[in-house]
Amino acid sequence: MQRTLYQKLWDAHVVVESDDRALLYIDRHLLHEVSTPQSFEALREDGLTVRRPETQLAVADHSVPTHDRAEGIKDSQAAAQVALLESNCAEFGIEYLRLDGEDQGIVHVIGPEQGFTLPGMTLVCGDSHTSTHGAFGALAFGVGASECGTVMATQALWQAKAKTMRVTFTGKLQAGVSAKDMALAFIGTVGASGGSGYATEFAGEAVQALSMEGRMTLCNMAIEAGSRTGLVAPDVKTFAYVKGRPRAPHGADWDAAIAYWRTLTSDADALFDSEITIESETIAPQVTFGTSPDQVVSVRSLLPDDDRFAKPMRYMGVHAGEAMNGLTIDHAFIGSCTNGRIEDLRSAASIIRGGHVAPGVRALVVPGSMRVKAQAESEGLDKLFLDAGFEWREPGCSLCVAMNTDRLPAGARCASTSNRNFEGRQGAGARTHLMSPVMVAAAAISGRIVDVREMLA
Numbered sequence: 001m002q003r004t005l006y007q008k009l010w011d012a013h014v015v016v017e018s019d020d021r022a023l024l025y026i027d028r029h030l031l032h033e034v035s036t037p038q039s040f041e042a043l044r045e046d047g048l049t050v051r052r053p054e055t056q057l058a059v060a061d062h063s064v065p066t067h068d069r070a071e072g073i074k075d076s077q078a079a080a081q082v083a084l085l086e087s088n089c090a091e092f093g094i095e096y097l098r099l100d101g102e103d104q105g106i107v108h109v110i111g112p113e114q115g116f117t118l119p120g121m122t123l124v125c126g127d128s129h130t131s132t133h134g135a136f137g138a139l140a141f142g143v144g145a146s147e148c149g150t151v152m153a154t155q156a157l158w159q160a161k162a163k164t165m166r167v168t169f170t171g172k173l174q175a176g177v178s179a180k181d182m183a184l185a186f187i188g189t190v191g192a193s194g195g196s197g198y199a200t201e202f203a204g205e206a207v208q209a210l211s212m213e214g215r216m217t218l219c220n221m222a223i224e225a226g227s228r229t230g231l232v233a234p235d236v237k238t239f240a241y242v243k244g245r246p247r248a249p250h251g252a253d254w255d256a257a258i259a260y261w262r263t264l265t266s267d268a269d270a271l272f273d274s275e276i277t278i279e280s281e282t283i284a285p286q287v288t289f290g291t292s293p294d295q296v297v298s299v300r301s302l303l304p305d306d307d308r309f310a311k312p313m314r315y316m317g318v319h320a321g322e323a324m325n326g327l328t329i330d331h332a333f334i335g336s337c338t339n340g341r342i343e344d345l346r347s348a349a350s351i352i353r354g355g356h357v358a359p360g361v362r363a364l365v366v367p368g369s370m371r372v373k374a375q376a377e378s379e380g381l382d383k384l385f386l387d388a389g390f391e392w393r394e395p396g397c398s399l400c401v402a403m404n405t406d407r408l409p410a411g412a413r414c415a416s417t418s419n420r421n422f423e424g425r426q427g428a429g430a431r432t433h434l435m436s437p438v439m440v441a442a443a444a445i446s447g448r449i450v451d452v453r454e455m456l457a
């Protein structure tokens with residue numbers, strides 16, 4: 001029988017199956033400080049140990065400050081949370097990437113960067129954006145705190161089989177349009193729960209043309225359409241990205257791995273439960289106008305006059321009939337597990353060259369990891385951002401989520417490369433407009449949301 005990529009990954013990990021549920025073997029587990037305290041507590045209560053500590057990797061990202069880190073974490077709650085992760089990892093023999101080390105970063109940035117995330121694997125984390133890792137052709141999904149404990153103790157999880165959806169992006173993207181716009185266009189098409197119950201495979205010419213960073217951006221946001229799992233079939237770009245990474249296989253193991261990874265594609269006649277086609281040429285830069293990622297429009301489109309959007313539009317202080325193009329902003333954020341990778345920083349920098357952050361705008365660049373930061377600095381991007389009036393920070397979730405000291409005041413309007421624009425996401429009463437890194441960079445220097453394509457012309 002012809003099988004989808006999801007089915008192949010599923011079949012390769014079934015320990016026992018009954019109807020449409022299976023006990024799946026879990027190859028990899030990523031941990032962060034917010035979702036794991038109860039998981040460790042449960043292990044302790046039940047007198048359990050971690051079955052395969054070498055398949056687990058922990059890092060602190062959500063609550064960490066992104067400046068003055070040499071002075072330690074001043075916020076006592078955050079300090080306690082990070083210290084707890086560190087001591088839990090020491091007690092249970094799990095490797096922890098130290099906050100002051102070279103490898104710290106956002107959990108979904110460091111997994112791939114370390115070669116910890118590999119094609120063909122099952123990977124879980126107590127975090128909804130675990131879908132990111134599917135960009136490598138891994139079966140990756142977010143789980144709850146109790147499931148984290150189960151994975152640590154047993155290396156397996158009961159899972160219901162998802163339906164399959166394929167989203168095919170035909171043709172090529174316009175200049176100035178990127179993976180973030182593809183993700184937002186997809187979410188706008190199917191809605192915030194349109195992918196619910198599905199494992200979503202992204203395919204087509206424009207997906208193949210994306211870098212691994214772009215594919216991660218796309219899969220990262222699959223969850224914003226309700227899909228716990230995003231997938232892209234691995235190819236030569238995937239292998240090139242993985243090769244030589246600290247935890248990637250090498251030598252004979254590498255050859256064997258590649259031979260297997262090449263089989264990880266949906267068969268030509270495999271049937272999907274749902275098929276969606278999006279013409280890439282038609283995608284314009286996307287900007288969210290509401291408080292859910294599916295409340296999104298092309299930068300030049302006029303906002304809809306629809307009762308369903310009355311409340312979110314009131315919160316956002318925007319009106320039916322107006323365009324996002326031209327709307328004044330006072331904050332800009334480039335970072336997060338969606339768009340905090342080196343390619344994102346490079347593309348944002350390419351728009352800034354020569355320009356300066358507009359008066360009255362506060363702009364932050366927060367690299368996704370220490371490795372991204374070091375790479376950017378070796379290319380002089382830090383200097384470019386600083387000279388242009390941006391702040392250059394230490395890695396962490398930062399303004400993506402108001403769980404640390406980076407947060408916005410009520411009423412602030414922020415152009416943001418993150419993935420969620422929920423009420424209060426960047427601080428109580430703050431307003432978030434999701435867009436791509438080049439769009440945020442363009443907004444930062446213009447002081448208002450603009451169509452970045454004009455700046456490229």
Ligand SMILES: CC(C)[C@H](C(=O)O)[C@@H](O)C(=O)O
Pocket residue numbers: 034035062126127128129142401
């Ligand atoms: C705190 C964490 C559990 C949460 C998630 O599950 O995604 C966060 O990362 C987010 O992006 O909202």
Ligand code: SF4
Pocket residue numbers: 061062106107108127129336337338396397400401418419
């Ligand atoms: S960067 Fe944002 S979306 Fe990603 S893990 Fe952190 S809080 Fe969640």
